[in-house]
Amino acid sequence: MTALNTFDPDIRRVAHLMADAARAVILPYFRSTSLLTDNKLAGGYDPVTEADRAAERAMRTILDTERPADAILGEEYGNKDGTSGLTWVLDPIDGTRGFVSGTPTWGVLIAVSDDAGPFYGIIDQPYIGERFEGAPDGARLTSPHGSHDLKTRAARILSEAIVFTTFPEVGTPKDAVAFQAVSAQAKLTRYGMDCYAYALVAAGQIDLVIEAQLQPYDVHAPIAVIHAAGGIVTDWQGGPAHHGGRVIAAANATIHAEALAILKDH
Amino acid sequence: MTALNTFDPDIRRVAHLMADAARAVILPYFRSTSLLTDNKLAGGYDPVTEADRAAERAMRTILDTERPADAILGEEYGNKDGTSGLTWVLDPIDGTRGFVSGTPTWGVLIAVSDDAGPFYGIIDQPYIGERFEGAPDGARLTSPHGSHDLKTRAARILSEAIVFTTFPEVGTPKDAVAFQAVSAQAKLTRYGMDCYAYALVAAGQIDLVIEAQLQPYDVHAPIAVIHAAGGIVTDWQGGPAHHGGRVIAAANATIHAEALAILKDH
Numbered sequence: 251m252t253a254l255n256t257f258d259p260d261i262r263r264v265a266h267l268m269a270d271a272a273r274a275v276i277l278p279y280f281r282s283t284s285l286l287t288d289n290k291l292a293g294g295y296d297p298v299t300e301a302d303r304a305a306e307r308a309m310r311t312i313l314d315t316e317r318p319a320d321a322i323l324g325e326e327y328g329n330k331d332g333t334s335g336l337t338w339v340l341d342p343i344d345g346t347r348g349f350v351s352g353t354p355t356w357g358v359l360i361a362v363s364d365d366a367g368p369f370y371g372i373i374d375q376p377y378i379g380e381r382f383e384g385a386p387d388g389a390r391l392t393s394p395h396g397s398h399d400l401k402t403r404a405a406r407i408l409s410e411a412i413v414f415t416t417f418p419e420v421g422t423p424k425d426a427v428a429f430q431a432v433s434a435q436a437k438l439t440r441y442g443m444d445c446y447a448y449a450l451v452a453a454g455q456i457d458l459v460i461e462a463q464l465q466p467y468d469v470h471a472p473i474a475v476i477h478a479a480g481g482i483v484t485d486w487q488g489g490p491a492h493h494g495g496r497v498i499a500a501a502n503a504t505i506h507a508e509a510l511a512i513l514k515d516h
Numbered sequence: 517m518t519a520l521n522t523f524d525p526d527i528r529r530v531a532h533l534m535a536d537a538a539r540a541v542i543l544p545y546f547r548s549t550s551l552l553t554d555n556k557l558a559g560g561y562d563p564v565t566e567a568d569r570a571a572e573r574a575m576r577t578i579l580d581t582e583r584p585a586d587a588i589l590g591e592e593y594g595n596k597d598g599t600s601g602l603t604w605v606l607d608p609i610d611g612t613r614g615f616v617s618g619t620p621t622w623g624v625l626i627a628v629s630d631d632a633g634p635f636y637g638i639i640d641q642p643y644i645g646e647r648f649e650g651a652p653d654g655a656r657l658t659s660p661h662g663s664h665d666l667k668t669r670a671a672r673i674l675s676e677a678i679v680f681t682t683f684p685e686v687g688t689p690k691d692a693v694a695f696q697a698v699s700a701q702a703k704l705t706r707y708g709m710d711c712y713a714y715a716l717v718a719a720g721q722i723d724l725v726i727e728a729q730l731q732p733y734d735v736h737a738p739i740a741v742i743h744a745a746g747g748i749v750t751d752w753q754g755g756p757a758h759h760g761g762r763v764i765a766a767a768n769a770t771i772h773a774e775a776l777a778i779l780k781d782h
Contacts, residue, residue, distance in 0.1 A: 277661075281721060351678050351706050352721025354620065354644060378620065378644050379660070394645070394660065395543075412617050418684045418707065440617050441684070442708025455547060455618025 257386040261336075261370050264316045265360050265383075271312060272305040272342055272358040273376040279304075280377055281352050298346045302326055305342035305358065313338055320362075325467045337363050339470040345416075345444025354378050357445040361470035367492040371474025373449045382449040384478030389452055400452045402481040405504035411457035412438045413509075414447040421462025425496065428486070428516030429460050432509050448472035451499050452479035458509055459499040462486075466494045473499075482506045486513040523652040527602075527636050530582045531626050531649075537578060538571040538608055538624040539642040545570075546643055547618050564612045568592055571608035571624065579604055586628075591733045603629050605736040611682075611710025620644050623711040627736035633758040637740025639715045648715040650744030655718055666718045668747040671770035677723035678704045679775075680713040687728025691762065694752070694782035695726050698775050714738035717765050718745035724775055725765040728752075732760045739765075748772045752779040 279301035306326040313322055321332030324340040338360065343349055345356030354377040362370040373382040380393040382400065389400035413436040420429040433439040436458070443450070445468070447459045452475045459472075470492055473483045476499050486496040488510055498513065500506030545567035572592040579588055587598030590606040604626065609615055611622030620643040628636040639648040646659040648666065655666035679702040686695040699705040702724070709716065711734070713725045718741045725738075736758055739749045742765050752762040754776055764779065766772030 281719065347704055347706065351680070351704065352716045352719060353706070353709060353712070377661070395643070414617070438613055438617065440613065440619070440708050442706050443619060446619070450618045453547065453618060 257370075260317075261362050262383075262385060264312065265362070265370065265372055266381075267316070268309040268312050268340075268360055269358055269372050269374045269381060271308040272360075273374065275305045275308045276301045276343065276358070277376050280349065298343060298349050301349075302343045302346065306340055309338075309340055309342065309360070323467060325465070335364055339363055339368065339467050341445075341465075341467040341471070344468055345446070348442070348444045353442070353444075355442065355444040355446040357449070359445060359467065359471035361467075361474050363470055363492065367490060368470040368474040371471035371478075373445055373452075373471055373475055375446060375449070380449070382452055382475050384452065384475030386478070389475055389478035389480075391453060400475075400479040401454050402451060402476065402479045402501035403454045403457055405502045406457065408432070408435045408505065408508045409437060411436050411505055412440065412455075413458045413460065414440050414443055414450070414456055415460050416442060416444055416447070420460070421496070424516065425462040428513050429462075431516060432458070432460060432512050435512070445472060448476060448499055451481055451501055452476050454479075454501070457501045457505045460497070460509065460513070462496045464494040464497050466492060469494055469497055484510070486510070488514075523636075526583075527628050528649075528651060530578065531628070531636065531638055532647075533582070534575040534578050534606075534626055535624055535638050535640045535647060537574040538626075539640065541571045541574045542567045542609065542624070543642050546615065564609060564615045567615075568609045568612070572606055575604075575606055575608065575626070589733060591731070601630055605629055605634065605733050607711075607731075607733040607737070610734055611712070614708070614710045619708070619710075621708065621710040621712040623715070625711060625733065625737035627740050629736055629758065633756060634736040634740040637737035637744075639711055639718075639737055639741055641712060641715070646715070648718055648741050650718065650741030652744070655741055655744035655746075657719060666741075666745040667720050668717060668742065668745045668767035669720045669723055671768045672723070674698070674701045674771065674774045675703060677702050677771055678706065678721075679724040679726065680706050680709055680716070680722055681726050682708060682710055682713070686726070687762070690782065691728040694779050695728075697782060698724070698726060698778050701778070711738060714742060714765055717747055717767055718742050720745075720767070723767045723771045726763070726775065726779070728762045730760040730763050732758060735760055735763050750776070752776070754780075 319334040321337040322330040341359040348355040358374040361368040585600040587603040588596040607625040614621040624640040627634040
């Protein structure tokens with residue numbers, strides 16, 4: 251983890267340029283299906299795929315100019331090697347099924363990672379206009395309603411906690427059983443939020459997100475944002491989460507330990 | 517159903533006054549738990565209940581002044597008799613579990629109904645700033661991104677359709693089995709959107725919302741908005757939906773008939 255005193259503010263500057271560019275590219279595609287003829291759709295035009303690719307190209311173009319020595323790992327266009335030891339990890343539209351359904355729960359994910367994992371991240375929701383940012387110097391939300399620091403919830407027991415996952419199936423049948431064992435003890439379980447659920451952990455609104463079958467680019471930015479807000483993200487064994495797979499994001503060490511003890515049993 | 521040539525534009529004026537007032541009252545409470553001390557919460561302070569009641573009081577105050585002859589049915593403060601034959605049906609915060617989780621999926625529901633059911637409705641999402649309106653002269657979305665007419669999706673078969681419900685449990689175990697029979701044939705099933713899912717039907721983004729155990733005030737505004745956008749809302753037998761209970765909202769008659777045939781079998 252990059253220490254505060256070595257955090258390069260140029261990373262923040264470039265990340266916001268990229269998030270701004272992705273917003274501008276993606277928003278015209280969001281809910282555009284309702285404006286299209288069926289002929290156009292039948293011809294193989296897929297707005298979410300077009301938006302995904304165009305946004306990643308826009309972000310890579312900025313990196314090529316502004317940060318040419320950094321590596322890139324992107325969902326749509328793969329790896330680009332670098333020489334700086336830093337990697338930008340990009341998911342231009344996380345939550346494509348939410349996107350095609352018109353729900354404002356998808357997000358643009360941008361992270362910067364070193365060998366230890368992600369240390370800077372943005373979860374951006376362009377339609378609402380919310381940008382959740384986590385950095386070594388803290389976590390912050392900027393939205394049309396203003397700007398404020400982010401802090402995860404205080405510790406409470408699982409029976410008082412709010413748990414999210416995107417699909418009730420979670421992953422494999424075994425993954426679902428493990429999730430349900432946690433969910434059964436929680437106060438409230440909710441679904442359908444895609445990457446927005448991780449932002450809600452950082453924002454102090456919910457206690458846990460538990461998911462499986464994630465890709466590295468799904469989770470790098472959430473890790474950085476939640477860590478910066480005071481939370482914890484690991485895999486279901488308590489190890490590093492940035493390789494993807496089974497991930498648990500928790501508001502604090504207490505609820506993390508209680509949920510992890512249940513997941514480990516499965 | 518009130519015909520277009522008898523639609524009183526004063527209803528629209530007052531409904532927007534009420535929706536504006538509810539926004540102003542509710543927004544300071546949304547996500548306010550992250551700003552509160554645990555002491556305040558332990559003392560029994562419940563932001564969503566406070567916001568719910570304060571918003572309904574604000575809307576009733578406007579009706580007392582602007583539309584004193586109309587009846588009111590509100591979630592929090594019950595019935596007020598009227599003499600005009602019109603009833604305002606109010607749910608100041610539909611989706612309280614979404615509200616307490618910080619998701620922008622709850623809404624302020626305002627409807628005007630006569631003996632035949634609701635003919636005017638607003639689904640307002642104050643945090644995003646979206647207002648979905650349905651009236652005898654059409655359906656419209658106003659948002660920070662602009663304003664445009666609403667139209668439900670064109671007909672497609674269930675295997676190409678997107679289906680929403682808020683909780684996988686749906687209602688009783690029998691309700692859940694019926695929902696799953698539809699869901700199993702759909703292209704995509706999503707959860708967790710509260711009243712926002714009905715707005716997505718009106719906006720032409722999704723094909724079906726299927727829910728159970730609804731109250732009349734949960735469904736009056738969605739019925740008016742979806743009807744005005746070209747969709748259909750009934751109970752699971754194809755009868756009127758405005759009494760609540762088991763409700764199916766559909767983008768068009770074709771998908772409505774296909775899903776209803778499955779629900780009726782259960």
